[in-house]
Amino acid sequence: MKVSQFTDYALRVLIHVGSRPGERVSIAAVTDAYGVSRNHLNKVVRRLQEGGYLLTFRGRGGGVELALPADQLRIGVLVEDLENLQLVECFRADSRCPLTSRCILQTALEQARRAFLDALNRYTLADLLLHGSTLGPSLTASPRR
Numbered sequence: 001m002k003v004s005q006f007t008d009y010a011l012r013v014l015i016h017v018g019s020r021p022g023e024r025v026s027i028a029a030v031t032d033a034y035g036v037s038r039n040h041l042n043k044v045v046r047r048l049q050e051g052g053y054l055l056t057f058r059g060r061g062g063g064v065e066l067a068l069p070a071d072q073l074r075i076g077v078l079v080e081d082l083e084n085l086q087l088v089e090c091f092r093a094d095s096r097c098p099l100t101s102r103c104i105l106q107t108a109l110e111q112a113r114r115a116f117l118d119a120l121n122r123y124t125l126a127d128l129l130l131h132g133s134t135l136g137p138s139l140t141a142s143p144r145r
Contacts, residue, residue: 001112001113001116003079003082003083004082004083006043006044006047006082007078007079007082007083009034009036009040009041009044010044010047010048010053010078010082011075011078011128012030012034012036013030013041013044013045013048013054013064014048014053014054014066014073014078014125015125015128015129016029016030016033016034017030017054017064017065017066018066018070018073018125018126018128018129019129021066021070023063023065024057024061024062024063024064024065025063025064025065026062026063026064027041027042027045027063027064029063045064047082048064049064049067051078051081051082052067052068053066053067053068053073053078054066054067055067066125069126070124070125070126070129071124071125071126072124073124073125073126074120074121074123074124075120075121075123075124075125075127075128076116076117076118076119076120076121076122076123077121079117079120080117085113085117
């Protein structure tokens with residue numbers, strides 16, 4: 001399975017913010033750390049805020065903070081929230097596939113999807129931050145191209 005660039009950036013934002021507990025982090029700081037377009041990160045941050053993952057603050061001293069403790073943010077839940085994991089048409093309620101009622105492919109793909117999410121749900125954002133003492137400085141360095 002492959003996650004979208006949007007989800008990749010969302011994970012990066014959460015790692016960056018999570019590695020700075022108690023701080024408000026500016027979008028500019030995340031943009032500088034990863035070399036990602038500010039416009040794109042604004043969309044990512046807005047989606048993370050709507051999903052209840054980030055708190056956003058406007059104005060002087062503004063920025064973003066985690067909306068919940070890092071050990072409560074399950075990576076699989078986040079990925080499932082951000083990604084369209086309806087792998088084939090028959091996963092949708094409006095499926096018109098004539099094989100849906102007797103095809104084992106839907107079952108096999110659903111088991112694979114579930115295994116993917118279960119594996120990710122073994123990790124929280126806190127697990128990704130265990131090496132925070134070495135992670136933090138690398139997030140302020142110029143991105144490699």
